[in-house]
Amino acid sequence: MKTARSFALMLLGIVIGSSLMLSAMGRQLQNSYEQQKKLSDKVSELEQEKTALEDRLHKPNQQPMIERIHVDVLGSEGGVTEIRTIDFVKQQLAWLINKPLSLLVTMPDLPVKMVDGRTFHIEQKEMIVHVKTVTVGETLYLRVTSTEVKSTQGS
Structure with missing residues (x-):
């Protein structure tokens, strides 16, 4: 009886712990996605700026x-x-x-x-x-x- 109860409590602890870990990892993954999107947008913006500056360098009087x-x-x-x-x-x-x-x-x-x-x-x-x-x-x-x-x- 005590062994079964201890086993059930251990399983409950494992389930709750894994649920909390899954939630925390999901939140971290979402934050990482948002940061990656912002950084990729910034890289794209900087590449466009670089291209525009190169064009301006080669066509100075436009x-x-x-x-x-x-x-x-x-x-x-x-x-x-x-x-x-x-x-x-x-x-x-x-x-x-x-x-x-x-x-x-x-x-x-x-x-x-x-x-x-x-x-x-x-x-x-x-x-x-x-x-x-x-x-x-x-x-x-x-x-x-x-x-x-x-x-x-x-x-």
């Missing part, structure tokens, strides 16, 4: 171009939502890279019109992007917020 896009997500706790928001905004504006800066000088509200109020999905949540600040230059800089769309179900 007009200024939009070389890259930098997005900050205000009020974000980081994680998947921030990464996906940045990816979404950059995807919407990607066609502007290597276009003349004069395009945004003549139409400064173009990035706002292309991104503000757009929705996208993250893990079965619908998110909406609002542009707070746009700075026009060789680096197009945007500050945005991303909030979950509250579904309005009528009765």
Whole structure:
């Protein structure tokens, strides 16, 4: 009787311990994924900048171009939502890279019109992007917020 109870308690301890370890490892894996995604985005951004600088070196008298896009997500706790928001905004504006800066000088509200109020999905949540600040230059800089769309179900 005592042996069976001791064995059952030992098995319970093993199950609880392994569940806690699995949870901790899952959280660590998620954090590692987020960090890897941010770093790979940074590497990609730096490669684009390097290419743009090499092009500028070989063509010194050309007009200024939009070389890259930098997005900050205000009020974000980081994680998947921030990464996906940045990816979404950059995807919407990607066609502007290597276009003349004069395009945004003549139409400064173009990035706002292309991104503000757009929705996208993250893990079965619908998110909406609002542009707070746009700075026009060789680096197009945007500050945005991303909030979950509250579904309005009528009765």
